[in-house]
Amino acid sequence: MNIFYSDELNKKGNKKPRKWLSFCLLVIFSISVLSMVGIPLYNAYSQRNPIDKQCTIISAEVFNSRSGTGGLSTSSTELKIRTQECGTVYVSKVLSPSPAGSWEEMAAELDGFRGEQVVLVFPPFQLPAEGDYALGYGYRL
Structure with a gap:
């Protein structure tokens, strides 16, 4: 068994693992940014519009x-x-x-x-x- 098997697959054009990882990181980053911006905006809106x-x-x-x-x-x-x-x-x-x-x-x-x-x-x-x-x-x- 070759320990470089997964690297060889990636060199041949199989980039699914990297695309999936990039997608997951993008989703996590987006949720983080939305919560950091959204929660203070919601609190400000709630206090101004009781x-x-x-x-x-x-x-x-x-x-x-x-x-x-x-x-x-x-x-x-x-x-x-x-x-x-x-x-x-x-x-x-x-x-x-x-x-x-x-x-x-x-x-x-x-x-x-x-x-x-x-x-x-x-x-x-x-x-x-x-x-x-x-x-x-x-x-x-």
Whole structure:
């Protein structure tokens, strides 16, 4: 068996392995560039074009979540708003100007509107979530 067999095939004009490799590298490069450009563009568009929805407030609270495995852990703080029409809305990023200074102040302010309708702000595109929750950008009074 000749160890240079594959090189001889390539010299004879069989360039399928190199074309396939070039195609795969081109696809990987294109996806990388699209994600590096597309994600910031999507975030900018979402923040400039939010959607307002009228939702009746059931309750509002500060929600702290922690997760991690193998010695690595992460924690996040969000505003958890329970509503009748919009389900449970989690707000981790508030569009400026912010309605209040801290998560606790926002939760207390919204909790004062129990049973009343408040305008909640959502991103323009949102993938369907499991269960009865949505991601939001905050609220407007």
